[in-house]
Amino acid sequence: MRKVANKWVKFAVLQQHSGVAKHIPAMRRFSPENLEAMLRQHSFIVAKPIVGTGGNRVMKLYKAGSGFVLHHAGVKKTYGSMNELLQAIRRIGGNRALMLQQGIHLTTIDGRPVDYRVKLAKVGRNWEIRAVVGRLARPGLFVTNLCQGGTQLKGREAVRRTFPASIVRDKIATMIGVARTSTMLLEARYPGIGMLGYDFGIDKKGTVWIFEVNTKPH
Incomplete structure (x- = not known):
């Protein structure tokens, strides 16, 4: 099969x-530019591996004031800059290719x-x-x-x-x-x-x- x-x-x-x-919700491949654009367009977005199952490494991301919130595995963390957010996403995502999806x-x-x-x-x-x-x-x-x-x-x-x-x-x-x-x-x-x-x-x-x-x- x-x-x-x-x-x-x-x-x-x-x-x-x-x-x-x-x-189908709006989707883009993960990149710093696409992440910034989608965070501007949507109240929240979801980042997840292009290959992977079970909800592992799935992250919910949104803007909060001048910072950003990352919600993963029941834990919410706030980051003060886009650079810090990107580092956190890469840490959770590992070396996997990620996609970004409009949050619903x-x-x-x-x-x-x-x-x-x-x-x-x-x-x-x-x-x-x-x-x-x-x-x-x-x-x-x-x-x-x-x-x-x-x-x-x-x-x-x-x-x-x-x-x-x-x-x-x-x-x-x-x-x-x-x-x-x-x-x-x-x-x-x-x-x-x-x-x-x-x-x-x-x-x-x-x-x-x-x-x-x-x-x-x-």
Whole structure:
């Protein structure tokens, strides 16, 4: 079964479809210039390895007064200059290539961010939806990964706890629709993939965003 570890190349495929692209947050490769530009444009941004899973080395970054805050592994630190921030990012990121993604203000349950995993598997010639689950971040963390202490919920239950019951079906259908279209695009580009896991978030206005695609979903 084919694996595609590089997040950047998967998003490059999805960006070419206008229906999917509108659900993709703004993204750039990590560089000092891109970091400065994105911190000016967005209330916060997320830096993460282009290759990597499990929420490891994922950082939340934002401006605070004349300084910058870096939130990683449940710890927030403030840095007085861009140089100090860059050093901290490189220390956490190691030698890995990083990408920057527009931060999305996710819906929360009891103050904890929640996102969604939609899993598809190829059975014969058809792709089947295997799961739609919600993932609730551990208190104090912004990443929702289960291996980082997140709690799994049924997808419908998670949406119902954050939005009126009347729109639960619509939000689930949007995520499944985007996942199905994305699967068609990725399979055309990478024949041989047999399993896909999509990470979605819904912001407080109800917009559905796609954060990540895994060809080896846990």
